[in-house]
Amino acid sequence: MLQHTMTKRKTLIIACFGIALGLCIGTVLKNYRALEIVKRCSIRPTNQKTPHEIIGLNDEDTIQNSQRNLVFVGVMTAKNFIEGRARAVYDTWGKEVPGRIAFFSSEGSYSDELPVVGLKNVDDRYPPQKKSFMMLYYMYEHFIDRFEWFIRADDDVYMEPDKLERFLRSIDSSKPQFIGQAGQGNSEEFGLLSLEFDENFCMGGPGVILSSETLRRVAPHIPTCLKNLYSTHEDVEVGRCVQKFAGIPCTWNYEMQYILRHNSSGRNAYTGKLKRKEIHNAITLHPIKQAPLMYRLHSYIQGIKADELRQESMLLHRDIRNMAKYLDVPDDSTNMLPSVSPAAVPHSDTGKRHFEDHNILVVKCEKLK
Structure with a gap:
């Protein structure tokens, strides 16, 4: 009898302890959730702006009624370069684009002053294959009917907006166009890029131009392209995707190497004398690896325009x-x-x-x- 009484008492104590513990855990969880709600309300989310608000695009602006809907320039950058190279681009030629510009970086990237898009589930690792493809898909998803042309660019390229506008207005954007400096890889890469003898790609450095029709054909298949990568080169894979789903190669045009100019000097490019034929004739110049060099080049170009x-x-x-x-x-x-x-x-x-x-x-x- 005594043993039975002690067993009941023990069971009662354990039950009371369990109830008390449950109440404590419930209170903690309730308070934690309340704190989380307050925290979310007090911190400004990075994606508060809509895609149109990020680039300053009005809902009524269309290709038909606005001169600023010619081209959308997507500039690939990284968190570490937003306040350096990306800002230099925006302060110089970026604001003069005959359209809109946005900087695409990894998830969580944000800027109060620059039109920055933090791509979901994208990091800043190199090569930026996923970032490039997801940037193109973002353009398609939000702006495909708002612009005639779409440009994939890096944050170390300089563009001359006036020349770009004249060039683009001379081409039919309703047809599939894939414009850039054509490449097939160097001698060391020959046969390693899984390219057929008649296939090529547009080199990413000096910029790649796609008509709205090209992007319309390619973008829905981007998930497929990302699952079937044959090399580590982002521009090669974009070219392969365009070739497969838009049915066109990069422009086979010798003149493109002078219009969309890549300087093979690397970090020393455009650090010396600027009074050179390639600078005066090109639409884009690549690479400009340091922000001060971007400002210097822009000042020189503006001086040429003032003289003209x-x-x-x-x-x-x-x-x-x-x-x-x-x-x-x-x-x-x-x-x-x-x-x-x-x-x-x-x-x-x-x-x-x-x-x-x-x-x-x-x-x-x-x-x-």
């Missing part, structure tokens, strides 16, 4: 002067621009300082009839 504008202004002034003589406009006319009128006083505050009375051309032409 001064030359154009001088020629226009000459045309105005010649037309004024043809129309018998007197040299002391207050409608003449001071810089083209020898009788005008450059610093005079009297009279009009611009050739702004365009009606004079009509009046003189009528008198000549």
